[in-house]
Amino acid sequence: MRRNRKRQAHARVLPRSAAGIIVLFVSVILSYWFMDSKCAQLGQEIRKHEQKYAQLDDERVREEARWNEKKTPEKLEQAMLQHGIAMSYPTPEQVVRVDGAGVPLAGQLSVVRFQRNRNASERVAKASTR
Amino acid sequence: MHERGIQIRIWIVAAVLFLALCGLGVKLAYLHLANHSKITREYKCTLLGLRGRIFDCNGSQFPMAVSLPARQFYLDPLAVKKDHDKRQIAKTVADGLNLKESEVLAKFNQTDSRYIKLGISDNDRIFDLLGDVKHISGVGSEEHVIRSYPQGRRMSHVLGFVNDMGVGGAGVEQQFNRYLTGTPGLIESEVDAGRREIWSRRKTFVAPIPGSDVYLTLDHNLQYEVETAVKEVVEKFHATSGWAIVERIKTGEILAMASYPDFEPQNYGDETLDVWRNNALAIVYEPGSIMKAITVSAALNERLVTPDTVIDVGEGVWFYAGKPLRDHVTGRINVSTALKKSSNIACAKIGIMLGEKRLDAYLRAFNFGDKLGIELPGEERGILARVKDWDKLKVTRVPIGQGVAVTGLQMVNAYSALANDGVLMRPYIVDRIVSSGGETIFKAKPNILGRPVKPSVARAVREMLVGVTEEGGTGKHAQVPGYSVGGKTGTAQKSVRGGYSSTDYYASFVGFVPASAPVFCVLVSVERPQPQHTGGFVSAPAFAKIAATTARYLEVPPDLPFEEDEAEPEQR
Numbered sequence: 001m002r003r004n005r006k007r008q009a010h011a012r013v014l015p016r017s018a019a020g021i022i023v024l025f026v027s028v029i030l031s032y033w034f035m036d037s038k039c040a041q042l043g044q045e046i047r048k049h050e051q052k053y054a055q056l057d058d059e060r061v062r063e064e065a066r067w068n069e070k071k072t073p074e075k076l077e078q079a080m081l082q083h084g085i086a087m088s089y090p091t092p093e094q095v096v097r098v099d100g101a102g103v104p105l106a107g108q109l110s111v112v113r114f115q116r117n118r119n120a121s122e123r124v125a126k127a128s129t130r
Numbered sequence: 131m132h133e134r135g136i137q138i139r140i141w142i143v144a145a146v147l148f149l150a151l152c153g154l155g156v157k158l159a160y161l162h163l164a165n166h167s168k169i170t171r172e173y174k175c176t177l178l179g180l181r182g183r184i185f186d187c188n189g190s191q192f193p194m195a196v197s198l199p200a201r202q203f204y205l206d207p208l209a210v211k212k213d214h215d216k217r218q219i220a221k222t223v224a225d226g227l228n229l230k231e232s233e234v235l236a237k238f239n240q241t242d243s244r245y246i247k248l249g250i251s252d253n254d255r256i257f258d259l260l261g262d263v264k265h266i267s268g269v270g271s272e273e274h275v276i277r278s279y280p281q282g283r284r285m286s287h288v289l290g291f292v293n294d295m296g297v298g299g300a301g302v303e304q305q306f307n308r309y310l311t312g313t314p315g316l317i318e319s320e321v322d323a324g325r326r327e328i329w330s331r332r333k334t335f336v337a338p339i340p341g342s343d344v345y346l347t348l349d350h351n352l353q354y355e356v357e358t359a360v361k362e363v364v365e366k367f368h369a370t371s372g373w374a375i376v377e378r379i380k381t382g383e384i385l386a387m388a389s390y391p392d393f394e395p396q397n398y399g400d401e402t403l404d405v406w407r408n409n410a411l412a413i414v415y416e417p418g419s420i421m422k423a424i425t426v427s428a429a430l431n432e433r434l435v436t437p438d439t440v441i442d443v444g445e446g447v448w449f450y451a452g453k454p455l456r457d458h459v460t461g462r463i464n465v466s467t468a469l470k471k472s473s474n475i476a477c478a479k480i481g482i483m484l485g486e487k488r489l490d491a492y493l494r495a496f497n498f499g500d501k502l503g504i505e506l507p508g509e510e511r512g513i514l515a516r517v518k519d520w521d522k523l524k525v526t527r528v529p530i531g532q533g534v535a536v537t538g539l540q541m542v543n544a545y546s547a548l549a550n551d552g553v554l555m556r557p558y559i560v561d562r563i564v565s566s567g568g569e570t571i572f573k574a575k576p577n578i579l580g581r582p583v584k585p586s587v588a589r590a591v592r593e594m595l596v597g598v599t600e601e602g603g604t605g606k607h608a609q610v611p612g613y614s615v616g617g618k619t620g621t622a623q624k625s626v627r628g629g630y631s632s633t634d635y636y637a638s639f640v641g642f643v644p645a646s647a648p649v650f651c652v653l654v655s656v657e658r659p660q661p662q663h664t665g666g667f668v669s670a671p672a673f674a675k676i677a678a679t680t681a682r683y684l685e686v687p688p689d690l691p692f693e694e695d696e697a698e699p700e701q702r
Contacts, residue, residue, distance in 0.1 A: 061199060065196055065198055068281075072354075089679060
């Protein structure tokens, strides 16, 4: 009898509804804590990616600057000279301008010279066949 | 007794725990309630806003000045770990930052400071090398920005430099400092016990805004050719300095502006103020005979003379106001020949025909004696005294380029006006300014300053100036194969205290190409060339070199047959 009475007393301490509320409360806290820590973790990851992005962007800027240093007219000229190449801008007689149909535009020095040379070689060829 | 002892012990433990709890409570209250806690947890970080870039006319492919994120390395001698070898660290630092090992080692023994600057690097490999905590200690780094000039000395006088405070100290860097300077960003947040930012507590984040980009009218390829030509002529004739300007005639755009000796903008401190100065617009000098074309154009505009008007220059010496004026030309010559042969007496007589007031008015109409307003610091006005201050001799000396001082920019601009049918343009060097967001803040437009002479007069002078570069003229070395050239030589004695030097000269040539339909104008001036000193001998060949390259580069159609074509014998 005494044992039964004790059991009844114990059951009265925590009613089922109260236990449910506590469980609910704890689970809400736990889920909040879980989500908060997850958010913090994601935040840290975002920060890391941001830093990495900034670092890579800085590297890109520096690499671009190095590349720009390499393609200055002076450096290109030096590099070409090392391979025995000396370049200059073409003279007007070396430039052939063509129209949309691919026909050389009239009155160009390059064309005049070409025609003159061709006429000369034709004359030589004719003279030699005579 | 035993039970009592236990009770005492329990009370003692309880008291200790109570006191500890009280202490923790007080500390907690202090941390949370006192202002101190807020200050220590507050985190403020300024984010660097990079300075804007400077490009040439080819756009973003060719930056002339850029800001690079770098790191400033410093040393804390007291933070070097005992198991690390100072000598080894010093060697690594010295190799990485291009320093002397002995100097770095000396800094390790300098224990009176915990922040000793070592050097700056923009090399990622060096960041990794000096950030290796296993082998390096006591060496720290912080964010820094360096201004880099990828083309080295190229355009140094135009670009200028940025000082240690990040402020432009010369050239475009100075003039457009407020556009180029970036706006710093800001982070306001809180930190944890390890002084790391608590991301979730971030209150403010303002992203930095980079400065605006400045696009120049200069072309780096042309600039290279012009700088090379100026350097060559200065070195060949052992001159003190030299400068050259290439201007597009129709618009006033400056395509190249070179001054020698030059400097490295990144290491501007290695040179003196004299070298920083852009001589093309900051040196005023007596132009000599290149002024004669201006005098003649004024007289033509006033219809006082025509190209065929004959002037008697006598036997090579002419006295005016009791002073002799010498000339290498004798006899009776027309105005055209006076320019071709560069006759002093003929031009002085034309000056008298014009009179003081009209001469002064024309010179001012060509903008001599005033700034042209180019977007570069240090531009000089030149020296053109007021007419009321002229002595009697001045009216015969100013027409031949004495007693008046100009800048190279003024002179090339005046000749551009003659080549542009008398329309004087404002020279400009900045084409546009674009914000970091891509918005065009400023776009330059050609600006007419005035019309000092009529188009017909400008054309007549242009024709006369072609004679200067032909056989018999003083500027025949300025000829450019395939192109007609109009120009004028100038040899001016350098003014010294109380008179003129008999050994030091300014040798100049200014001209335009092609003379039949001018596209660009070039000025070359050399200071104190030795042993030859005439404009025709010193500057004209440099002009020819620059003009030939510029014509090819700009794809200007030639207006003359090539010499070898003409000389080719008819094969019949």
